[in-house]
Amino acid sequence: MPAGGTPFISKKQAEFARREQEILNAALSLFEGPHWEQVTVEQISRKAEIGKGTVYKHFASKEEIYAYITLAFTDKLLENFETATSSEDVLVCLKNIIRIAFDMFLANPAQARVSFYCKREDYRNRLPQELREQFEKLDSRFENFIGSILTSGIEQGIIPEKPVEHLMMGLEATFDGAISMIWNTDVSHQHTIDLDTYVTIISEYMLAGLVGLKQSSD
Amino acid sequence: MPAGGTPFISKKQAEFARREQEILNAALSLFEGPHWEQVTVEQISRKAEIGKGTVYKHFASKEEIYAYITLAFTDKLLENFETATSSEDVLVCLKNIIRIAFDMFLANPAQARVSFYCKREDYRNRLPQELREQFEKLDSRFENFIGSILTSGIEQGIIPEKPVEHLMMGLEATFDGAISMIWNTDVSHQHTIDLDTYVTIISEYMLAGLVGLKQSSD
DNA sequence: CTGATTTATGACTGAAAGTCACAAAAATTC
DNA sequence: GAATTTTTGTGACTTTCAGTCATAAATCAG
Structure with a gap:
């Protein structure tokens, strides 16, 4: 008492x-x-x-340690994202968010690597239900956040009118792929450019892919 | 004798x-x-x-088994790519290649998964030198192949004049990311669309990102 | 057919995740 | 504050699996 x-x-x-x-x-x-x-x-x-x-x-297991690290990191990431939506311009917003994501992943390699590991489906299936649910909650928070930005981009006519889930997939795929490439091959050694340049290129590519999609091709 | x-x-x-x-x-x-x-x-x-x-x-080790599987698979992949360059249109070529890549990765999940594992830098460092060199040779064959297509696209004025390595990075990142997403989360369950649609979306996104890049933004 | 060489094997070793019987500490009761 | 109960901490133990190696089986040479 x-x-x-x-x-x-x-x-x-x-x-x-x-x-x-x-x-x-x-x-x-x-x-x-x-x-x-x-x-x-x-x-x-x-x-x-x-x-x-x-x-x-x-x-309960080594993998639960991974889970708690990832949950904390993703939470912080989302928090930081929310500070980046001050601009009215949707593309500036997205650019900021992409930048923040890269910065956080590169500044916190340990958390980021673990977070990547925790994306794998087989890993998540091994987790106790409660933790799995926490992951799902965080995932949908993430999707809602990006989704709302994309929606307002569509409303402003900047982004082609496609389902936001589809738009999001391309962005996520490119981001994940870029991060993997940064880790798997030492970018500066492999491609003879520095990290900052690489991040800029990928960021441009992501936005170009988003904006450049034709209005329903078939 | x-x-x-x-x-x-x-x-x-x-x-x-x-x-x-x-x-x-x-x-x-x-x-x-x-x-x-x-x-x-x-x-x-x-x-x-x-x-x-x-x-x-x-x-010599379990990881060498992975290596031989990956080398054979990547070789076959490149072989198939070479059959897809019949068209004059660079974008059609690229579209075909992307399609082939997705098809092969999805039709051969075992090989594809192992190949992905074998991208990791720490894995490659553990390999005996001879195998590492074989990987490097195959990597550069790959880069040269895609690079030459992109170069002719630039010459034809279809693709913006950027270093081919930069263009390639976006493509590769998006492809890798998309494949990871397909494996990590059951796409059809997560996003309520079927695989084929997903592949089409990503393929469009990849090309849009390529074509849509502004001619040296700053 | 006999001895030499090559190839195949599974019992063994080492390393690491996860368990658990017990020890130590803290809280509770009188 | 001593006795008792509950909670918390621990490293020796179990299991699993990659990789080794002494020995068995097969093949070959003469």
């Missing part, structure tokens, strides 16, 4: 929650490296200065 | 080569399933009706 100055969360519970965050931070710091999938739970536990078994008191 | 009717390859060597193909076929048939990364070397050996150790007489 919490009363007076006592908070609803006991000291112990707070401690427990803090440790959870410590595990996630330890994991993230290890995932920075190039072979993040090789990182073991034991390494994470050592980094967090706890026993391996304790990790499993917080997360 | 091979002489008379005796071929250079002895019966034994032929047998050995045949078995190699059997291993690859066994692996591929197991990779058809949804959890292809979970397939074990022992399962492959059982499917090929040989001992596990024998697999390692042919391939």
